[in-house]
Amino acid sequence: xxxxxxxxxxxxxxxxLMQGLRRLEYRGYDxxxxxxxxxxKKLKRVRSVGNVDELQKKLKNQKLAGAIGIAHxxxxxxxxxxxxxxxxHFGQQGTxxxxxxxxxxxxxxLKQKYLANHKFxxxxxxxxxxxxxxxxxxxxxxxxxVEKTLGLxxxxxxxxxxxxxxxxxxxxxxxxxxxxxxxxxxxxxIASDATPILPHTxxxxxxxxxxxxxxxxxxxxxYRLGTKGEIDKKAQKIDWTMEQAQKAGFEHFMxxxxxxxxxxxxxxxxxxxxxxEGSARMGGFNMTxxxxxxxxxxxxxxxxxxxxxxxxxxxxFERLAQIPTNAxxxxxxxxxxxxxxxxxxxxxxxxxxxxxxxxVSQREAKRKGARVRGIVNVVGSTxxxxxxxxxxxxxGPELSVASSKAFTNMLMILTLYAVYFGxxxxxxxxTGSKIIKEIQKLPGKVNQxxxxxxxxxxxAKNYAGYKNMLFLGRGINYPIALxxxxxxxxxxxxxxxxxxxxxxxxGANALLDPKFPVVAIATKNNLYEKMISNLEEVKARKSPIxxxxxxxxxxxxxxxxxxxxxxxxxxxxxxxxNVIPFQLLAYYSACELKRNVDQPRNLAKSVTVE
Ligand code: F6R
Numbered sequence: 001x002x003x004x005x006x007x008x009x010x011x012x013x014x015x016x017l018m019q020g021l022r023r024l025e026y027r028g029y030d031x032x033x034x035x036x037x038x039x040x041k042k043l044k045r046v047r048s049v050g051n052v053d054e055l056q057k058k059l060k061n062q063k064l065a066g067a068i069g070i071a072h073x074x075x076x077x078x079x080x081x082x083x084x085x086x087x088x089h090f091g092q093q094g095t096x097x098x099x100x101x102x103x104x105x106x107x108x109x110l111k112q113k114y115l116a117n118h119k120f121x122x123x124x125x126x127x128x129x130x131x132x133x134x135x136x137x138x139x140x141x142x143x144x145x146v147e148k149t150l151g152l153x154x155x156x157x158x159x160x161x162x163x164x165x166x167x168x169x170x171x172x173x174x175x176x177x178x179x180x181x182x183x184x185x186x187x188x189x190i191a192s193d194a195t196p197i198l199p200h201t202x203x204x205x206x207x208x209x210x211x212x213x214x215x216x217x218x219x220x221x222x223y224r225l226g227t228k229g230e231i232d233k234k235a236q237k238i239d240w241t242m243e244q245a246q247k248a249g250f251e252h253f254m255x256x257x258x259x260x261x262x263x264x265x266x267x268x269x270x271x272x273x274x275x276x277e278g279s280a281r282m283g284g285f286n287m288t289x290x291x292x293x294x295x296x297x298x299x300x301x302x303x304x305x306x307x308x309x310x311x312x313x314x315x316x317f318e319r320l321a322q323i324p325t326n327a328x329x330x331x332x333x334x335x336x337x338x339x340x341x342x343x344x345x346x347x348x349x350x351x352x353x354x355x356x357x358x359x360v361s362q363r364e365a366k367r368k369g370a371r372v373r374g375i376v377n378v379v380g381s382t383x384x385x386x387x388x389x390x391x392x393x394x395x396g397p398e399l400s401v402a403s404s405k406a407f408t409n410m411l412m413i414l415t416l417y418a419v420y421f422g423x424x425x426x427x428x429x430x431t432g433s434k435i436i437k438e439i440q441k442l443p444g445k446v447n448q449x450x451x452x453x454x455x456x457x458x459x460a461k462n463y464a465g466y467k468n469m470l471f472l473g474r475g476i477n478y479p480i481a482l483x484x485x486x487x488x489x490x491x492x493x494x495x496x497x498x499x500x501x502x503x504x505x506x507g508a509n510a511l512l513d514p515k516f517p518v519v520a521i522a523t524k525n526n527l528y529e530k531m532i533s534n535l536e537e538v539k540a541r542k543s544p545i546x547x548x549x550x551x552x553x554x555x556x557x558x559x560x561x562x563x564x565x566x567x568x569x570x571x572x573x574x575x576x577x578n579v580i581p582f583q584l585l586a587y588y589s590a591c592e593l594k595r596n597v598d599q600p601r602n603l604a605k606s607v608t609v610e
Contacts, residue, residue, distance in 0.1 A: 009187025020196025028075025091134025278432025286389030353381020
């Protein structure tokens with residue numbers, strides 16, 4: 001996720017763009033850049049590593065005079081955090097510049113096919129687009145060059161493009177990454193969300209995927225890829241406050257991030273699935289297939305929510321690849337004498353990439369000769385830097401203290417690694433292919449669950465009054481019960497515990513009574529009948545039951561007070577779907593109890609202390 005802002009009008013662009021960047025900083029803050037078309041039609045650019053303040057410092061001594069420009073605040077995906085990789089990027093001749101949010105999957109192909117003799121200054125996928133558009137623009141108008149390029153791109157983009165040869169306009173395009181156009185009087189402003197636009201106008205057009213526009217100070221013409229002629233799109237009047245706009249109209253970052261999941265799941269797997277091999281491949285893994293085949297055990301290091309993702313990972317690696325796997329809590333691992341060696345592959349799994357206990361454990365594992373790889377969200381973070389390779393989960397900035405979309409994307413990456421290792425061992429092509437096909441259906445299925453948000457809100461109202469709750473799961477869903485309980489505690493402060501349901505009869509059954517509700521995952525998998533028996537026992541002790549069940553399961557209604565239905569998927573992917581109702585349950589319970597949802601008491605987003 002990155003932030004884009006562009007302006008064309010009758011005012012100095014620099015200030016408007018810089019104010020816009022500040023409002024978009026939550027979307028990425030590892031580098032920033034601004035470019036303005038000067039009066040003598042030169043494209044003048046200033047970029048800086050770090051946040052918008054750093055860029056502002058650089059601009060102190062050099063004013064960018066002009067009334068049209070583009071700017072960008074970056075959340076690195078392809079290429080490290082360097083000034084060279086910061087946007088905007090130029091074409092080879094420096095006559096076209098653009099800023100991009102998203103991932104161009106086929107940039108290597110585009111490079112080889114169309115730009116074989118070009119020299120690139122950055123490691124980004126984005127620079128390829130600037131070169132390509134500029135190349136076509138030698139003979140075609142800017143609009144036609146952008147159209148032609150869009151027809152060749154695979155991946156996602158929110159794009160703003162500017163040309164020294166047509167210096168009165170900005171071309172913008174969207175596929176998968178948001179873009180809004182604010183329509184003003186003799187000025188138009190484009191941005192990744194409404195916040196940079198609202199101080200200038202409240203008339204906003206939200207582009208849909210496949211749409212692109214040619215924008216001057218006076219006009220905004222919108223087109224759709226594959227159809228001829230302008231399309232008629234009405235502007236909406238937006239009454240949001242600035243904060244509401246940053247949250248895309250959601251009440252809290254937490255709710256926004258929960259709703260981001262269908263998109264970020266795709267970002268996690270984009271370019272990593274290998275349907276023709278029934279497998280997956282992670283670019284930064286830095287290990288040959290032969291080396292990977294020699295791995296004898298896997299250790300997953302993490303804390304909190306990330307640890308629950310790792311517990312699912314253990315199940316995946318053992319089930320799909322038959323590799324003995326341990327999910328280890330960072331704060332414990334570092335003080336043990338863990339049995340690891342150079343045939344052990346260690347994954348450090350972390351949203352922030354800065355969690356001290358995970359970091360120190362990673363160092364300990366390295367000291368013992370293990371091969372250490374990161375599965376991290378924040379690009380360039382310490383865990384990512386110190387690991388010998390790894391994979392970014394591409395969840396985008398997660399601002400709510402309680403993790404949601406990062407958890408889901410950790411699950412996705414662990415699944416891809418398990419498929420990869422499975423295929424190097426005994427897993428058949430058919431099994432690998434089936435998993436890949438099911439992965440591709442997940443975003444749509446997550447959307448179906450999100451559509452039930454109001455029903456989950458109602459359920460949360462019924463349960464928010466209880467003082468204690470118990471989450472039950474079995475098999476691969478036990479870690480999801482743990483995560484559901486964890487989310488509920490941290491957001492609503494309701495005490496809760498999680499158990500593998502089969503373990504209840506060994507002690508926890510004593511807790512059951514009408515004041516102790518049970519939240520159970522009872523989806524249709526190979527342990528379904530066992531879970532139903534467990535719930536019969538719960539019902540007999542008169543504890544109210546809220547179940548997460550598979551769509552179409554009527555039987556479950558005889559046992560439960562409330563049911564949240566999730567679509568059917570294969571068992572190994574159930575965690576990705578089953579966690580969503582729990583995130584919403586925790587969120588709405590916290591709202592009901594008037595908790596500080598985005599910043600729960602006593603917690604911090606990144607735990608860099610022991
Ligand atoms: C829970 C939560 C924490 C983190 C934990 C690890 O919602 O956010 O439990 O999961 O502090 O943080 P990272 O993933 O940054 O290492």
